[in-house]
Amino acid sequence: MGGPETTYQYQDIYCSLKSNNDKNGMGCTYRALFDNKYWDELPNK
Numbered sequence: 001m002g003g004p005e006t007t008y009q010y011q012d013i014y015c016s017l018k019s020n021n022d023k024n025g026m027g028c029t030y031r032a033l034f035d036n037k038y039w040d041e042l043p044n045k
Helices: 028-032
Strands: none
Touching: none
């Protein structure tokens, strides 16, 4: 999920701190697997 040509490919909607979409977070799977910077960019809380 979240990869090119998949249901949740739009990162600004489905993997964003600023999105109010009820499916937000669904598109983060692809980034978490393939983007080496993903884990470093998560907010520290």
